Amino acid sequence: MFKRWNRNRKLFVLFTIICAGALVSVLFHFKYLYTALIFLQSIKIRPVQISSGKYLKTNGHHNFGTNNWRSYYPEVAEYLSNIEKGNIQWPIAVLETTSPKFSFVEIIPPPKNTTYKVGDVLQAIIHAKNGYDIAKTYGSDYFHVRLIGIGRDGKPNGDALSPEVKDHGNGSYTIVAPLLWKGKTRLTVELVHSSEAIATLINSTSGFVGPGIIFYGTYSKGDAKECNVGLEIRDQANPPCNFSRPKLGITWYCYRPKNKKCTDLEWIGLREVEEESIKLGKRPLFTTNVTWKVSIKGSGSTFGVSATDFLNKMLHYQPPCNHLSGVREEANETRFGKISGMYMDGRWVSFQCQNIETKYLVRASKCLQNKIIYIIGDSTLRQWYMLLAKVLEFKREHGDGRIWQRPRHGRKAASNVTVHYFGHGSPLHGAGPPLSRPYVVDTLSTIHPRGTGKGVYIVLNLALHFCLVDTVVYIRRLTAIRRSVRNLLKRRPDVVVIIRGCIRHKNSKIAVPSEWFSFQLCKILRGIFSELPNVGFIDTWSMTSAHPPWDMHPSNPAVEEHFALFMSYICPIA
Structure with missing residues (x-):
């Protein structure tokens, strides 16, 4: 009896020592454990x-x-x-x-x-x-x-x-x-x-x-199922429907409807x-x-x-705006570093070329005469279309107000100006039928101008809607778009293609939590298209970094500055 108690006492003492040691270790590393717990709570x-x-x-x-x-x-x-x-x-x-x-x-x-x-x-x-x-x-x-x-x-x-x-x-x-x-x-x-x-x-x-963000697709029978660029395999016997087109850089999956048949989707929505x-x-x-x-x-x-005449001389020798100035960050490099321009009295002054002032937007009808402009991208590029609709006085379009990304087409007959807007494909944070979100490569494949394509201008941008997923999705998409642009320029060498940069913003939303994602994606955008000659670039990142307000959707004066820079590539200095 005594021997048993003595043995138990020794085990108890040993257990106490182990627990005490563990407690000291926990206290010593508390700050790391606390950080790890915070971290683990945020991941899946x-x-x-x-x-x-x-x-x-x-x-x-x-x-x-x-x-x-x-x-x-x-x-x-x-x-x-x-x-x-x-x-x-x-x-x-x-x-x-x-x-x-x-x-x-x-x-x-x-x-x-x-x-x-x-x-x-x-x-x-x-x-x-x-x-x-x-x-x-x-x-x-x-x-x-x-x-x-x-x-x-x-x-x-x-x-x-x-x-x-x-x-x-x-x-x-x-x-x-x-x-x-x-x-x-x-x-x-x-x-x-x-x-x-x-x-x-x-x-x-x-x-x-x-x-x-949860996307969902509605099948013809009315079933709404979760969709995304990648999905968890919940049922090995019935894997998600695969709407991907890998050769075009597109991945898109949706869970199967009740009847297990992968029919076409009629609607794509989302919820936060x-x-x-x-x-x-x-x-x-x-x-x-x-x-x-x-x-x-x-x-x-x-x-x-103190004042000198340095700036006046520098601007005097600026070349005319030319879309061949390039997408590479090094295209902006001077002894001042990689900087593409500045604001002076609230007006953007480019260091790349002689850009026109926004006051000349009233002459847009003359500048864009006999031109066809394709604006392809997210809602920040839709702002360009809305600006032109106002300046050129397009006839008002009627459509489903829920579908902001729906294609829009405007024409001013007196000047023979035609403007098209198309959104880009999923992932896109906007509800609507698949036709309201055509993939960029599909839109580019429909552009067949006469002759060499002279008078046709294409402006492209996509970034914000790719913030929340692995960057490989964005890179695959851009690589396919670059290939499509190259093929288009081979067919129609006089078509002018310009990449519009990303937007710096301070506001944060669930879909776009931080401006850093825009900064990261803009580097990728420029890097991928820098390998493609004869493509221009409008550095809206520098423009929106220099001057407030910093919103995902720039103010009207800011959009006017962006479009005026684009017009500088079409029209001579007035």
């Missing part, structure tokens, strides 16, 4: 079907999806690679991420020791630090930098530009900004996302079913599920004015710039 492991017929598990602990996009964004590619190799820990506690409280920007040399004049180049360095005031040793933070003119009243006067920010990959960033107006000038630097937050965004969207969304603005890495979209120390530095 979900097998998906892709066009090759293979299956993937998405949103794993260190799963950042496919990596073929990384060559277009080498700074982030290096950061993700280091995480995957175990050289950098992620996720980490919020205090260990880049902190706007301790990160700072310094102008080199300090303005108080320098006299600036128009034509000089301002240089500044951003030093990233974490919440413990310790310097970061890796890059990939996302900053928004602007140089703005300040009037006598102390308010912005309409002069602005957004300079290049060079990431050195070691926690420091260089700003190179041309000084192109006289008077007071202010440098502003805002931390939009820490590198750790960017890794979280990539991880959260590394699958084929975007968080917070907030509890499954990324929820920026509430999570620790995405708290407004704390860890998300916050000015860093040193932002707001103001200095004077």
Whole structure:
């Protein structure tokens, strides 16, 4: 009896020691466990079907999806690679991420020791630090930098530009900004996302079913079933209906209806599920004015710039606008860095060519005479069509108001101007029948102008609706579109094709949680089309980065600036 009690006592003591050790270990690593728990709450492991017929598990602990996009964004590619190799820990506690409280920007040399004049180049360095005031040793933070003119009243006067920010990959960033107006000038630097937050965004969207958005397709018998670019296999005997066209870069699946037959869809809709969304603005890495979209120390530095005739001379020697200027980011590169223009008194001034002012939009009827314009893209390009409908006074169209992406066609007989608008194919965050969302390659295949195609202009853009799924979906789609554009230009070499860039925006929605996705996709867009000659580019990212308001759907004056730049490629300077 005594021996048994003694043996039990020893086991009890041993058990107590093990528990105590475990408790100490938990307390010691609490901050990492807490971070991990927060992280695990936000992810789901979900097998998906892709066009090759293979299956993937998405949103794993260190799963950042496919990596073929990384060559277009080498700074982030290096950061993700280091995480995957175990050289950098992620996720980490919020205090260990880049902190706007301790990160700072310094102008080199300090303005108080320098006299600036128009034509000089301002240089500044951003030093990233974490919440413990310790310097970061890796890059990939996302900053928004602007140089703005300040009037006598102390308010912005309409002069602005957004300079290049060079990431050195070691926690420091260089700003190179041309000084192109006289008077007071202010440098502003805002931390939009820490590198750790960017890794979280990539991880959260590394699958084929975007968080917070559920598409559904309605079959002819009235059954409405979930659809997407990839779906979980729930029943091996009855896999999802496959509406994909892999050779055209299109993947689209829908669960089978009750009768198990994969008939054509009559309607594609969607609904938002907030509890499954990324929820920026509430999570620790995405708290407004704390860890998300916050000015860093040193932002707001103001200095004077004296007048010279540098800008007048520079603009005097600008070439006419030519669509062959190219899509590559390097096409904009000068001694000022990769910057395509600036706002002066609220008007966009291109550094690429002599662009016309928006006041000449009243002459659009004459400029576009005998022209056919195809506008193909999302709702931000639909704004172009609506602008032309107003300027050219098209006859009002009647249609289903629920279907914003429906094709639209306008004509002004007096000037022989025809304008077509088409949305792009799924994924598209708009309800309607499949015919309301034709795939871009299908739209391009219907364009058969006479002769060499002279007088035909095509403007393309798609990006925003691809934010929530793995970037391979976007790359496949763009690759197919590039091939289609190349074939069109072979058939009709005088057709002018122009890619419109992406839009910088501050607002966040379930479908487009962060502007960083637009930034990432714009790099991919430019990279893919840079390989195609004879295609032009309108750098709306630089335009919308430099000047507010920052909305997903730019204001009417901003849209007028974008279209005026497009008109500059068609009409000579008035």
